[in-house]
Amino acid sequence: METRSRVRILIAKPGLDGHDRGAKIVARALRDAGFEVIYTGLHQTPEMIAETAVQEDVDGIGVSILSGAHMTQLPALMKLLEEKGAEDVVVFAGGIIPAEDMAELKRLGVAEVFTPGAATTDIVAWVRENVKPRN
Amino acid sequence: MERWLEKYRREMGDTKRRFSTVSGMEVEPLYADGRGDPSELGYPGEYPFTRGVYTTMYRGRLWTMRQFAGFGTAEDTNRRFKFLLEQGQTGLSTAFDMPVLMGYDADHPRAAGEVGREGVAISSLVDMEALFEGIRLDRVTTSMTVNCTASIILAMYLAVAEKQGVPFDRVGGTVQNDMLKEFIAQKEWICPPEPSVRIVVDTIEFCAKEVPRWHPVSISGYHIREAGSTAVQELAFTLADGIEYVKQSLARGLDVDRFAPRLSFFFNVHNDFLEEVAKLRAARRMWARIMRERFGAKEPKAMMLRTHAQTAGCSLTAQQPLNNVVRVTIQALAAVLGGVQSLHTNSLDETLALPSEQAAMLALRTQQIIAEESGVANVIDPLGGSFAVEALTDRIEREACRYIEEIEAMGGMIRAIERGFPQKEIAEAAYRYQQSLDRGEKVVVGVNKYQVEEEPPIELLKVPVEVEQRQIERVRRVRKERNQVAAREAIARVRRACREGENLMPPLIEAVKAYVTLGELSDVYREEFGEYRDPAWM
Numbered sequence: 280m281e282t283r284s285r286v287r288i289l290i291a292k293p294g295l296d297g298h299d300r301g302a303k304i305v306a307r308a309l310r311d312a313g314f315e316v317i318y319t320g321l322h323q324t325p326e327m328i329a330e331t332a333v334q335e336d337v338d339g340i341g342v343s344i345l346s347g348a349h350m351t352q353l354p355a356l357m358k359l360l361e362e363k364g365a366e367d368v369v370v371f372a373g374g375i376i377p378a379e380d381m382a383e384l385k386r387l388g389v390a391e392v393f394t395p396g397a398a399t400t401d402i403v404a405w406v407r408e409n410v411k412p413r414n
Numbered sequence: 415m416e417r418w419l420e421k422y423r424r425e426m427g428d429t430k431r432r433f434s435t436v437s438g439m440e441v442e443p444l445y446a447d448g449r450g451d452p453s454e455l456g457y458p459g460e461y462p463f464t465r466g467v468y469t470t471m472y473r474g475r476l477w478t479m480r481q482f483a484g485f486g487t488a489e490d491t492n493r494r495f496k497f498l499l500e501q502g503q504t505g506l507s508t509a510f511d512m513p514v515l516m517g518y519d520a521d522h523p524r525a526a527g528e529v530g531r532e533g534v535a536i537s538s539l540v541d542m543e544a545l546f547e548g549i550r551l552d553r554v555t556t557s558m559t560v561n562c563t564a565s566i567i568l569a570m571y572l573a574v575a576e577k578q579g580v581p582f583d584r585v586g587g588t589v590q591n592d593m594l595k596e597f598i599a600q601k602e603w604i605c606p607p608e609p610s611v612r613i614v615v616d617t618i619e620f621c622a623k624e625v626p627r628w629h630p631v632s633i634s635g636y637h638i639r640e641a642g643s644t645a646v647q648e649l650a651f652t653l654a655d656g657i658e659y660v661k662q663s664l665a666r667g668l669d670v671d672r673f674a675p676r677l678s679f680f681f682n683v684h685n686d687f688l689e690e691v692a693k694l695r696a697a698r699r700m701w702a703r704i705m706r707e708r709f710g711a712k713e714p715k716a717m718m719l720r721t722h723a724q725t726a727g728c729s730l731t732a733q734q735p736l737n738n739v740v741r742v743t744i745q746a747l748a749a750v751l752g753g754v755q756s757l758h759t760n761s762l763d764e765t766l767a768l769p770s771e772q773a774a775m776l777a778l779r780t781q782q783i784i785a786e787e788s789g790v791a792n793v794i795d796p797l798g799g800s801f802a803v804e805a806l807t808d809r810i811e812r813e814a815c816r817y818i819e820e821i822e823a824m825g826g827m828i829r830a831i832e833r834g835f836p837q838k839e840i841a842e843a844a845y846r847y848q849q850s851l852d853r854g855e856k857v858v859v860g861v862n863k864y865q866v867e868e869e870p871p872i873e874l875l876k877v878p879v880e881v882e883q884r885q886i887e888r889v890r891r892v893r894k895e896r897n898q899v900a901a902r903e904a905i906a907r908v909r910r911a912c913r914e915g916e917n918l919m920p921p922l923i924e925a926v927k928a929y930v931t932l933g934e935l936s937d938v939y940r941e942e943f944g945e946y947r948d949p950a951w952m
Contacts, residue, residue: 295512295528297601299948300642300728303841304848306952320950321601322516324524346512347877351527375732375765377874395732395765396861398852 286410287315289337291328293356296346297321301373305341308399309406325352329359332368339369339410341402349376349384357387369410373397415446436686436729436856437644438846439809445801455804458794460714462702464695464807465795466753467718472791478756479781480557480722484509484534485768486881488544491534495549497771501778506587507557507758508545509533510567515602517563517936520885529882532768533559537889538931542570543577552580556587557632557722557756562604564591565613566935569922572625576927586627588678588722591617592634594655594827597946598836600637604936605943607828613918613939615662620919622673629678631659632722638836639682640728642844645693646810648682650817651827651836653700657818658827660709670709674716683745683752684726690745691797692806694752697721700811723754730765734860734868738762743780750784751797757781767874834951841951889931896929904928908935912942 290306292299299321310316317335319328332340344352353372360366372384373393381392390409393402422443434440456462459469468474481503483494495506510533513525519537520529529535536542546556551574560567568589575585593610596603603610614631621630635652643651656677663673681697683690701719705711725745730738739762746759759777761769769777785791797803824830831837850856857863904925911921925935 295516295518295524295602296532297596299601300640300841300844303952304642304845307841307845308848310952316952318950318952320948322948346528347531348512348527375767377767396858398862399848400852 284412285313285315286339286406286412287317287335287337288406288410289317289319289328289332289335289340291319291323291331291340291342292321292344293323293325293328293342293352294344294346294348295322296344298345299343301345302341302343304399305343305373305402308403309341312403312407314406325355325359328356329363329365332360333363333365336413337368338413339371339406341406342370342372344372344374344376347375349374350380353384353389354387357389367413371405371409373402418444418446432855435645435689436684437646437689438843438850439644439646439689441806445805448799448801448804452799455798461706461717463698463718465798467698467720467755471753471794472750472785473794476785476791477750477754478505478555479503479778479785480505480507480756480758481774481778482507482509482559482724482758483774484511485532485875486530486534486877487885488534488536488541490530490881492545492547492549494771494774498774498778499549499554501775502782503778505555505557505756506549508559510558510560511535512602514560514563514567514932517604517933517939519889519931519933520882521889522933527882529885531877535881535885536567536570537885537933538892538929539570539573539926540888540892540929542567542574546574550580551575551578552584557590558588559590561590561593561596561600561602562610562939563932563936564589565617565918565922566926566932568617568628568630569919569926572923573927582625583627585625588629588632589617590632590634590680592631592655594658594831595634595637595652597831598638598651598655599641599643599840601948603946604939606946607831609939609943610946611658611662611828614659615666616918618659618663618673618676619666619668620917621676622668624919626676629676632678632680633659634680636680636682636724638840639684639726641840642728642847643840644843645684645686645689646813647817647836647839647843649693649697649700649810650814650821652679652681653697653704653814654818654821654827654830656701657704657708657822660705661826664709670705670711671713671716674705674709674711675713675718679719679721681721681723681754682726683723683749685729685741685745687744687748688802688806689810690748691752692803692810694721694723694749694754695795695798695803695807696811696814698753699807700814720755722756722758723749723752724758725749725760727760727764730760730762731858731861732765733865735762735766737860738765739776739780742777743784746780746784747788747790750790751795753795763874768877770875834949837951892929893931900928901925901930904930905934905938908938909942912938
């Protein structure tokens, strides 16, 4: 099987909120760090994100969410990925996510949650360490 | 000055350190020359209004303390409104939830998880009546932060006024209704820019005739700044948006001296104190010149930039949240010294959750202390004439004018937005700023310097999950129990107005009174004007 050397990341914005400053900064920081980055754009449903992830054959999904709907959107995404046989895609999240929700999200398989103030250098380092080519 | 500069350079030695504003604008160590004659600057209440739009400024009337509030159901927010009014707040300001901001009812699948979470859930007139229950709409002014559905929400507000027996000409307030900045920064939309602006102009036209005390648009830099722009970009893009609304309203045949006095503005106030004061002063002068020289306004009120301001949410930190009180105080002081007409001060806990009642009260108290204890409201434009502030005011004006010329050369803001020009400029500035933080060139106390290990705070406001279910049941009941014939006919009238270019406001008011919902009316917009999708520029 052919293996890809470059890790491919999908940066996704689920839900209705339009706060894309963080998503775009992280997307760009990852791209500048040598990752292949796809950005979904705003107002995506979990179905749209899972679909894109499978079609684009990504290794990781960074989900940015600032609307407080993370406990609806993220579990739905995790379930869809599993249904599509893509449960090995590493999902990480960023946004205004309270500590108690963070624990629950990790239990559901979200690998890491970055909260306000996280440095892009830390996010890049984490992705480098934790997201590997899937095949 | 030369002599002093030499001495300064000698003593500073060979430093690589840059001294720049939060926007990255390098500043001089000392400003020592400037305007000698105060008459060159003009006087408060006189063209070009650099020193303030009113002759008496805060001596005549303090700014309006207007704290943004909204969460959960209409009843929850109604209680918060009454609490804030009891605490001495002088105007209401409504935050709506994401489904309202995108034109979905609570029971739409896309609303799942978002109902009542970032603002109050409103799907029909029933909710709007509950929101203002016990609050007479001729005794308060209400600001409503809503854009692509502003026409529908305004129709609901006017319908509530009518039910209270308050005539339209006694209703005062603001709908944000600034669609251009939605495409640029806040990014809550239904249809593409052209029809979106047409709907905005419908509300401008309707209010000029029927609701003379209403501000039909609040031309907003706030979200542009929050999205990561510099101060100059915020100012330039906001005024360029304003220019576009004026052009479109003139094209509709409206009289500039009649509608322009009701255009209002909304700026961000970030941490960089002198830059923010200068920005607000430059904004007034630029707008006055644009309105008089370019659009031929004759009424002074049509040239005045009256503005609301809000402290910068993006400057607040989740780390050591008590520090936010200090940031908000500095920013609020800059807003007041910059001469704003109304102000929202952010709560210390808002990077963690919606403001708790205690945090909301402290934010209001911050304004009251500035107003009643600090003494700064006694003197009009007290920083006017400061070499530094005047030099920065001139410079910000110059740089913002250059941006506006560039946008005009593209054919105006709608064209610039279609090309992604302001969007890309902002994303670039946001990325540059983040890099300067990550490299430690810019400091955010508690985040990249002076960090401590800390426990997460406990007293956070939580919106119970039952809110969504209650709201879903309520909107379904409204749709089921209304007069179906009347609702269908009302929808058809709105559709006809969309197609035939007749003003949308009268049929919208009739439709909301027939309990047609916000989502249904947004669907008419979607079907008639098409849906806009994020071009996802990176």
